[in-house]
Amino acid sequence: MKKLHRRSFLKGGLAGGAAIAAVGTSKHAEAAGSFGGYPDSMGVLVDLTKCVGCRTCEAACNKEQGLPAPDKSFDDPSVFEEKREGGLPRRTTEKAYTVVQKYDVPGREHPLFRKVQCNHCNEPACLTSCFVNAYKKTPEGAVMYDPTVCVGCRTCMIACPFYIPAYSYSSAINPVVKKCIMCYDTRLKFGKPPACVEACPQEVMTFGKRKDLLKLAHQRISEKPEAYVDHVYGENEVGGTAWMYLSDVPFDKIGYDTHLGDQPIISYVKEFLAIVPMVLTIWPALFTGFHLLSNRKDALKNEDNKS
Amino acid sequence: MNSLKSQGFAPVVSHRKKDGSEWTVKEKLMLGLSPKEYMAVQLRNPFNWVLWAIYAVGLPILVGRFIFGLGWVTHSSYDYPWGLFLGWGLFVMVPLSASGFMMGTTVELFGRKDFKSIERLGLLNGLLGYLFAVMFLQVDLGQPWRLIYPMFVSLGPAAVLFLVAWHVATYLSCQVAELVPAFAEWMDFPKAKQFIKKIVLGLTVAGIILSTLHQGALGALFTYAPGKVHPLWYSSSFQWFQFFVSAVFAGLSMLIVVSTLTKWFMRWRCDETYLNNLSKLTLGLAKGASLALITYLVIKIIGIAHDNDWQYLASGWGAWFMFEMVVGVILPLIIYTMAVRNSNASLARFGAFLAVFGLALNRLNTALITFNWQLYQEIPHWREVVIVVTVYATYIVVYRAVLARMPILYTWKENK
Amino acid sequence: MGGRKKTLMGMAALMLLTAPAGAQSWAADGPGTVELGSLANHYSAVTFDHAMHVGVAANCAECHHHTTGLAPTDPNCVRCHEAGAQARSVACKDCHSDKRFSAEDLEKTGGNPQLYHKGKPGLKGAYHQKCLGCHTTMGGPTGCQDCHTRNDQGDAFFHSGKYAPAPKASGGHGGGH
Numbered sequence: 001m002k003k004l005h006r007r008s009f010l011k012g013g014l015a016g017g018a019a020i021a022a023v024g025t026s027k028h029a030e031a032a033g034s035f036g037g038y039p040d041s042m043g044v045l046v047d048l049t050k051c052v053g054c055r056t057c058e059a060a061c062n063k064e065q066g067l068p069a070p071d072k073s074f075d076d077p078s079v080f081e082e083k084r085e086g087g088l089p090r091r092t093t094e095k096a097y098t099v100v101q102k103y104d105v106p107g108r109e110h111p112l113f114r115k116v117q118c119n120h121c122n123e124p125a126c127l128t129s130c131f132v133n134a135y136k137k138t139p140e141g142a143v144m145y146d147p148t149v150c151v152g153c154r155t156c157m158i159a160c161p162f163y164i165p166a167y168s169y170s171s172a173i174n175p176v177v178k179k180c181i182m183c184y185d186t187r188l189k190f191g192k193p194p195a196c197v198e199a200c201p202q203e204v205m206t207f208g209k210r211k212d213l214l215k216l217a218h219q220r221i222s223e224k225p226e227a228y229v230d231h232v233y234g235e236n237e238v239g240g241t242a243w244m245y246l247s248d249v250p251f252d253k254i255g256y257d258t259h260l261g262d263q264p265i266i267s268y269v270k271e272f273l274a275i276v277p278m279v280l281t282i283w284p285a286l287f288t289g290f291h292l293l294s295n296r297k298d299a300l301k302n303e304d305n306k307s
Numbered sequence: 308m309n310s311l312k313s314q315g316f317a318p319v320v321s322h323r324k325k326d327g328s329e330w331t332v333k334e335k336l337m338l339g340l341s342p343k344e345y346m347a348v349q350l351r352n353p354f355n356w357v358l359w360a361i362y363a364v365g366l367p368i369l370v371g372r373f374i375f376g377l378g379w380v381t382h383s384s385y386d387y388p389w390g391l392f393l394g395w396g397l398f399v400m401v402p403l404s405a406s407g408f409m410m411g412t413t414v415e416l417f418g419r420k421d422f423k424s425i426e427r428l429g430l431l432n433g434l435l436g437y438l439f440a441v442m443f444l445q446v447d448l449g450q451p452w453r454l455i456y457p458m459f460v461s462l463g464p465a466a467v468l469f470l471v472a473w474h475v476a477t478y479l480s481c482q483v484a485e486l487v488p489a490f491a492e493w494m495d496f497p498k499a500k501q502f503i504k505k506i507v508l509g510l511t512v513a514g515i516i517l518s519t520l521h522q523g524a525l526g527a528l529f530t531y532a533p534g535k536v537h538p539l540w541y542s543s544s545f546q547w548f549q550f551f552v553s554a555v556f557a558g559l560s561m562l563i564v565v566s567t568l569t570k571w572f573m574r575w576r577c578d579e580t581y582l583n584n585l586s587k588l589t590l591g592l593a594k595g596a597s598l599a600l601i602t603y604l605v606i607k608i609i610g611i612a613h614d615n616d617w618q619y620l621a622s623g624w625g626a627w628f629m630f631e632m633v634v635g636v637i638l639p640l641i642i643y644t645m646a647v648r649n650s651n652a653s654l655a656r657f658g659a660f661l662a663v664f665g666l667a668l669n670r671l672n673t674a675l676i677t678f679n680w681q682l683y684q685e686i687p688h689w690r691e692v693v694i695v696v697t698v699y700a701t702y703i704v705v706y707r708a709v710l711a712r713m714p715i716l717y718t719w720k721e722n723k
Numbered sequence: 724m725g726g727r728k729k730t731l732m733g734m735a736a737l738m739l740l741t742a743p744a745g746a747q748s749w750a751a752d753g754p755g756t757v758e759l760g761s762l763a764n765h766y767s768a769v770t771f772d773h774a775m776h777v778g779v780a781a782n783c784a785e786c787h788h789h790t791t792g793l794a795p796t797d798p799n800c801v802r803c804h805e806a807g808a809q810a811r812s813v814a815c816k817d818c819h820s821d822k823r824f825s826a827e828d829l830e831k832t833g834g835n836p837q838l839y840h841k842g843k844p845g846l847k848g849a850y851h852q853k854c855l856g857c858h859t860t861m862g863g864p865t866g867c868q869d870c871h872t873r874n875d876q877g878d879a880f881f882h883s884g885k886y887a888p889a890p891k892a893s894g895g896h897g898g899g900h
C-alpha cells in the first residue's frame with residue numbers, strides 16, 4: 001500500500017508544471033521494477049492442457065461485459081480457422097475481450113487451445129505509458145481503464161507487450177480502449193471470480209491469490225512433470241502477471257512471446273527518464289555560461305575598439 | 308511572382324509605399340498588389356493547381372475522418388495503433404523542425420550574429436513544423452477535444468508522452484514568442500518587439516532544454532516497445548540520444564532545404580543580405596550538420612554493439628538498415644564534408660536533401676516499417692495517405708503565405 | 724479430426740451438475756442411472772447411465788479415485804491413498820463442490836495452508852474433465868449436446884440457434900443437433 005501512496009503523491013504533487021513533473025518522472029522510474037505487485041492481489045491460473053476450445057468463456061465474457069453481439073455464434077468452431085493479417089490467429093478486439101485460439105501442434109494428439117485476454121500485469125506497460133493516468137492497478141489485481149479521461153493516443157497499445165488493448169475505431173464520437181478488466185466492477189471487487197473463470201466447464205482456470213496460484217502451479221508441474229513444461233508463463237514475464245499459464249507444449253510454439261524478459265516494460269524507459277532531471281538542472285547553467293563566455297568576447301572586442 | 312519582380316514590381320518591405328502613404332493591413336496581406344493582380348498571380352501559379360487538386364480530394368476525406376471516425380480512414384489496426392499520422396506528422400515533422408532552437412542557440416546564445424539573416428527562417432521552420440505536428444496529432448487522436456486533458460484534467464506524469472505533451476506545448480509558446488518580433492515589425496507594434504528582446508535569452512535557453520528533452524522523448528516513446536521495434540532500430544539506452552542527435556542534423560538540413568526552396572521559388576521575396584549570405588550560411592549549417600551526423604553514426608554503432616545486435620545485420624532487415632545508414636547518414640556526411648572543404652554550397656544542398664530523406668526514413672522505419680517486425684507489415688489505408696498529403700499541403704500553404712508577407716527572408720525597413 | 728473437433732466445440736456447459744439422491748435407480752452394486760442437473764441453466768439435465776459405464780470402465784477407481792476401496796489409478800494418488808479403506812461417500816458431489824466459486828469455497832481452498840488438494844476441481848470441472856478426458860481417448864461422445872440438450876437460455880447465451888447472428892448464421896454448429 002505504500003507504493004500506492006507514493007503514486008498518488010506523485011499525481012497530486014506534480015500538477016504544478018512540466019519541469020517539476022518531469023523530475024518526478026524519474027523518481028518513479030528509479031523505483032519502478034521493484035514494484036512486485038500487491039501482496040494479496042488475486043490472479044488466475046490457466047491450465048492450457050485442460051482447455052477443449054468450447055468458447056463458453058468467450059460467451060460468458062460477452063454477456064458479463066455487455067459486449068455487442070458476435071459476428072458468429074459462440075459455438076461456431078470456424079472462428080479458429082480465421083486469420084488476421086500476417087496469417088496470425090484472431091486476437092482481442094473492441095467486441096471481444098477474450099478469444100480462444102487453436103494451435104495444431106505437431107506430435108500432439110489434439111489441438112491445443114489457448115485463451116487470450118489481458119494478463120493484468122503487476123507493473124503494467126499500459127499503465128506506465130499512459131499520459132492521462134487512465135489505467136489503475138487495483139489491490140485486487142485488476143488493471144482498470146478509465147474511458148472518461150482517455151485522449152486516444154493509443155500509446156498503451158504500443159506498450160502492451162501482449163497486444164491486448166483494442167480501440168473502438170468505429171466510433172467517431174467516443175472511441176475508447178477496450179480490454180478485459182478482470183470483471184472488476186461486477187465481480188472481482190466482491191471477491192467473486194471473473195465470469196469466464198466460472199463459466200468454463202473444464203475449470204481450466206483456477207482463481208485465487210496470485211501467490212497461492214504460483215505454489216499450485218509448481219505443485220502441478222512437480223506432480224506430473226511429464227504433463228507440463230517446467231515453466232509458469234507469467235510468473236516472471238515483464239515483472240509478473242496476474243494471469244498465469246501452464247502448458248504441455250513449449251510456450252514459444254503456441255504463440256507466447258518467450259523473449260520478453262523479466263523486467264517490467266517501464267524499466268526499458270528508465271535510462272531516458274533518468275536524464276530528464278539532469279538536463280533540467282544542468283542545461284540552464286551550462287548554456288547561460290556559454291552565452292556569457294561568447295558575449296565576453298564581444299565585450300572585450302568592444303573595449304578594444306574603444307581604446 | 309519572380310517574373311513580376313523582374314518586371315519591376317517591388318514587394319512590401321516597410322510601412323510606407325513609395326509615395327510615402329502607409330500600407331493598410333489588407334494591402335499588406337495582398338502583398339501590395341491590387342485584388343485583381345493578386346488573383347491573377349494566384350491563378351497563374353501551377354503549384355496552386357496542384358494544391359487545389361489535393362484539396363478537392365483531401366478536404367472531404369479530412370472532414371469524413373471527423374464524421375465517420377478513424378475507422379473510416381485507417382485500417383483500424385489494433386497491432387499498429389500508430390499509422391502515418393503520427394509516423395509522418397509527429398515523428399518526422401518534429402525533428403525536421405529542430406532548426407528553431409538551433410538557430411536561436413547559435414545566434415542568441417553563442418552570439419554568432421553572422422547567422423542572423425537565416426535565424427528567422429530557422430525559427431519559422433520550427434514553429435510551423437511543431438504547429439502542424441500538433442495538427443497531425445489532432446487528426447490522429449481518438450478524442451482530439453481532450454487534447455488538454457494531460458495538462459489539466461488527468462495527469463500521468465510518469466509517462467514519456469506526458470513530457471512530450473507539456474514540452475511541445477511550452478515550446479510552441481516559446482517559438483511564437485521568438486517570432487513576435489517579425490510579426491511586430493510587419494504589424495508595426497514596436498513595443499512587443501522590445502519586450503521579447505528583453506526575454507529572448509530566457510526563451511532560447513528554455514528552447515534548448517525543452518528541445519533536448521522532447522526530441523529525445525520521441526525516441527524514448529519507442530523504448531516502451533522493446534520487442535516490437537526491430538533491434539537494429541531499438542536501443543533502450545541510446546534511443547533518446549539517437550533521436551536527439553538526429554534531430555540536430557535533420558533540423559539543420561531541413562533549414563538548408565527550405566532556404567534552397569526559397570532561393571529557387573521565392574527569390575522575389577528575399578533581400579540582398581539574405582541571398583548574398585546564403586551560400587556561406589549553407590556551408591556553416593552543413594558543417595554543423597556534419598558534426599551531428601558523425602556523432603549520430605557513432606552512437607548508432609555503439610547502440611548496436613551495446614545490445615550485440617550484429618547478427619541482425621546479415622538479415623534482410625540488416626540490408627534495409629544498411630541502406631538507411633548509407634544513403635541517409637554516411638552519404639550526406641561525406642557530401643557535407645566535401646562541400647565544406649570545397650566551399651561548394653550546391654553540393655551541401657544536395658547533401659541536405661539526402662539527410663532529410665534519411666531522417667524521414669529512420670523515423671518511418673522505427674514507427675511503422677520495422678515496427679512489429681515479427682508480425683506483419685501494415686500498409687496504410689489510401690485515405691490515411693490522402694489526409695497526410697492534405698495536411699502537409701496546408702503546412703506548405705501556410706509556410707509560403709508567411710514567408711511572402713512577414714520579414715523572414717528580408718529585413719524590414721523601419722519608418723523615417 | 725474435423726468431425727470430432729466439431730463435436731468438441733459444441734462441448735459447452737454453464738451448468739452445475741449435481742446428483743440428487745432422489746433421482747437414482749439402483750443396479751446391483753451401484754446406481755443404475757443418475758439424473759445430473761438440478762442446477763442446470765443453459766442445458767437440460769443429463770441422465771447418466773451408471774450401469775453402462777460400470778461395464779465400460781476398467782474399474783471403479785477410474786472415476787472414483789480412492790473412494791471405493793480400490794487403489795487409485797494415478798500413481799501420484801497412491802502415495803497417500805492406498806487400496807483398502809472405502810470412503811464414507813462415493814458420490815462426486817461430496818468431494819467436488821458444486822459451489823466451487825462461492826466465497827466459502829474460495830476461502831477454504833485458497834486460504835488454508837494445510838489443504839493439500841488445493842487445485843481440486845469443483846463438481847462441474849470434475850465431471851467435464853473426467854467424462855471428456857475418457858470420452859476423448861475411448862471415442863465416446865464429446866459434443867456438448869451429445870450429453871445434454873441446450874435450452875433456450877443456452878441458445879441465447881451462445882448467440883446460437885434462433886439467436887444466431889444474421890449474416891453468417893450457418894457457421895457449423897458443434898455438438899448434437
Ligand code: SF4
Nearest residue numbers: 051052054055057200
Ligand atoms: S470455456 Fe474453458 S474449456 Fe472452453 S474454451 Fe474457454 S477456457 Fe477452454
Ligand code: SF4
Nearest residue numbers: 118119121125126160
Ligand atoms: S496485458 Fe497489456 S493491457 Fe493487460 S495489464 Fe498487461 S500491459 Fe496492460
Ligand code: SF4
Nearest residue numbers: 061180182183194196
Ligand atoms: S475476466 Fe471478465 S472481462 Fe476478462 S476475459 Fe474474463 S469475463 Fe472477460
